[in-house]
Amino acid sequence: MRLGTSVVVGALGVGAGALVRRLWARGSAQAETSRERWLVVTVLLPEDEVAPAGRLPEPLAELGDRIEVEVRPAPGDKGTEIAARYRDPKEEHAGLASRVEGESPRQQLRSALRRSKQLLEVGEVLRVSPAPHGERSATPGGALLEKVTEVGRKEGRL
Amino acid sequence: MRALCWTGVNKLSVETVEDPTLLNAEDVIVKVTLGTSCGSDLHLIGGYIPFMRSGDILGHEFMGEVVEVGSEVRRHQVGDRVVVCSFIACGRCWYCRQQLFSLCDNGNPNPAITEALWGFAPGGCFGYSHAMGGHAGSHAQYVRVPYADHGAFPVPDGVDDMTALFASDSAATGWTGADLGEVRPGDTVAVWGAGGVGQMAAAAAWARGAERVVVIDRLVNRLQQAEQHVSAETLNYEETDIGGELRELTGGRGPDVCIEAVGMEAHTTGPMQIYDQVKQQLRLQTDRPSAVREAVHACRKGGTVFTLGVFAAVVDKFPLGAVMNKGLTLRGAQMHGHRYIPEILERMAAGTLTTAHLATHVMSLEDAPKGYQMFKDKEDGCVRAVFRPHD
Numbered sequence: 001m002r003l004g005t006s007v008v009v010g011a012l013g014v015g016a017g018a019l020v021r022r023l024w025a026r027g028s029a030q031a032e033t034s035r036e037r038w039l040v041v042t043v044l045l046p047e048d049e050v051a052p053a054g055r056l057p058e059p060l061a062e063l064g065d066r067i068e069v070e071v072r073p074a075p076g077d078k079g080t081e082i083a084a085r086y087r088d089p090k091e092e093h094a095g096l097a098s099r100v101e102g103e104s105p106r107q108q109l110r111s112a113l114r115r116s117k118q119l120l121e122v123g124e125v126l127r128v129s130p131a132p133h134g135e136r137s138a139t140p141g142g143a144l145l146e147k148v149t150e151v152g153r154k155e156g157r158l
Numbered sequence: 159m160r161a162l163c164w165t166g167v168n169k170l171s172v173e174t175v176e177d178p179t180l181l182n183a184e185d186v187i188v189k190v191t192l193g194t195s196c197g198s199d200l201h202l203i204g205g206y207i208p209f210m211r212s213g214d215i216l217g218h219e220f221m222g223e224v225v226e227v228g229s230e231v232r233r234h235q236v237g238d239r240v241v242v243c244s245f246i247a248c249g250r251c252w253y254c255r256q257q258l259f260s261l262c263d264n265g266n267p268n269p270a271i272t273e274a275l276w277g278f279a280p281g282g283c284f285g286y287s288h289a290m291g292g293h294a295g296s297h298a299q300y301v302r303v304p305y306a307d308h309g310a311f312p313v314p315d316g317v318d319d320m321t322a323l324f325a326s327d328s329a330a331t332g333w334t335g336a337d338l339g340e341v342r343p344g345d346t347v348a349v350w351g352a353g354g355v356g357q358m359a360a361a362a363a364w365a366r367g368a369e370r371v372v373v374i375d376r377l378v379n380r381l382q383q384a385e386q387h388v389s390a391e392t393l394n395y396e397e398t399d400i401g402g403e404l405r406e407l408t409g410g411r412g413p414d415v416c417i418e419a420v421g422m423e424a425h426t427t428g429p430m431q432i433y434d435q436v437k438q439q440l441r442l443q444t445d446r447p448s449a450v451r452e453a454v455h456a457c458r459k460g461g462t463v464f465t466l467g468v469f470a471a472v473v474d475k476f477p478l479g480a481v482m483n484k485g486l487t488l489r490g491a492q493m494h495g496h497r498y499i500p501e502i503l504e505r506m507a508a509g510t511l512t513t514a515h516l517a518t519h520v521m522s523l524e525d526a527p528k529g530y531q532m533f534k535d536k537e538d539g540c541v542r543a544v545f546r547p548h549d
Binding site: 042044078079114117118121122123124126127128129130131132133134135136137139141142145146148149151152153154155156157158 | 159165166171175176177178179182183208209211212214215230250251255263264265267269271273274277278279282288291292293302304
């Protein structure tokens with residue numbers, strides 16, 4: 001048990017370290033540019049099917065004029081790149097609280113891009129919940145994992 | 159329904175849970191006929207991959223009968239006998255089109271964890287933690303199968319359930335290692351690990367034209383299986399110097415392709431076993447890579463080392479100098495089962511691939527916690543504990 005626990009903590013530590021490095025790098029970049037990077041997904045479809053007559057997929061269209069979007073062919077027959085960011089840089093710098101709640105504008109944009117890609121490539125967004133499961137005991141680790149999975153599509157390196 | 163749930167580190171229980179439902183139009187519900195333990199489950203059970211929540215249903219290698227079909231499913235109907243690929247892939251993203259199905263962009267609804275850990279997220283997997291999508295596992299009476307037209311395969315008449323079961327993951331993983339390891343006719347292939355995946359990697363090496371296949375382990379019954387059912391030569395690393403044996407067997411060259419089918423809880427002899435366990439306990443590495451180290455040293459100059467066993471994060475004392483200076487190709491992958499299962503089922507139907515011998519212990523799902531303990535402890539020669547959820 002002791003070995004298992006220490007390994008758990010170790011692996012979580014590795015993950016947390018990667019996350020901290022990423023946030024640190026992001027913080028440094030922000031200081032230099034004052035803007036977040038474009039968020040970009042690549043969809044395996046030709047450009048005219050990704051945004052026919054300039055119409056964006058629904059999840060992105062819902063964000064309206066708040067975002068600027070670039071649609072361009074990907075090299076090597078990899079499809080079409082959709083890049084998006086908020087027009088107003090203030091929208092990009094939401095507080096930690098809204099991020100924890102999964103309601104920050106950047107999280108919304110990341111989720112919209114991921115869902116748009118799935119709608120275009122597959123036709124629907126893959127769901128995983130509600131999934132059958134046994135009794136959930138209340139533990140700090142479980143609560144943390146639940147929070148992480150709640151924002152699973154809204155966070156990440158996209 | 160009844161299901162095997164992970165309830166904490168090294169704790170399992172069979173519980174009554176909700177039945178799965180169709181969530182997407184391309185889903186089917188499969189009534190699970192057979193499911194098997196897999197060595198990679200032990201990493202989850204032991205807490206080595208710490209992204210399980212208590213109550214999560216385990217299991218990813220299974221076959222059964224389609225009992226419910228989503229509105230957009232075209233290739234399956236109720237009553238079909240199917241084997242299901244353990245990885246969940248959409249079949250339409252760029253990675254799937256390259257036949258790299260376990261890298262699917264759309265199979266993991268929760269990509270944030272693995273993007274933070276590994277840079278990009280692979281596809282989803284049944285019952286393999288929230289890092290791999292949080293999909294409910296197959297050690298249950300019923301399981302929901304997303305993207306069923308792509309991931310569920312009809313079992314040919316004449317292939318019995320117990321044989322077909324291992325097409326789901328073990329055989330497909332073995333085929334991944336031999337194929338992406340680029341085994342060529344005339345090659346000598348060494349496989350570390352004589353469990354289900356290692357034996358299937360050896361079988362796949364023969365299928366690709368290998369001239370000599372050597373399987374390495376310490377468990378005598380597994381080595382005997384590799385000899386008897388896969389026609390491999392075997393080496394027991396507790397009884398001989400593996401590097402020396404392999405050099406002698408290969409005219410001093412070393413194997414052309416070395417496939418590691420052990421993973422993050424590898425054992426070895428000598429001080430490195432203690433070193434790796436201490437480092438793991440001190441949280442200075444997450445995985446014990448002793449078999450990979452040995453494979454890198456043993457491989458011939460310019461050869462290929464393929465990591466087929468599951469690793470989670472970081473390892474120590476990795477012989478990168480040997481990789482570089484010997485000009486090795488180092489490759490790894492989760493299994494691209496969608497690519498290989500049709501060929502595997504054909505071979506099973508033709509009688510040229512034997513798998514049912516892996517099922518050394520068959521029992522009711524109610525006995526699954528005991529089955530996993532036997533599997534972990536290698537008790538009574540357990541190679542795979544197979545569960546019947548409806549017994």
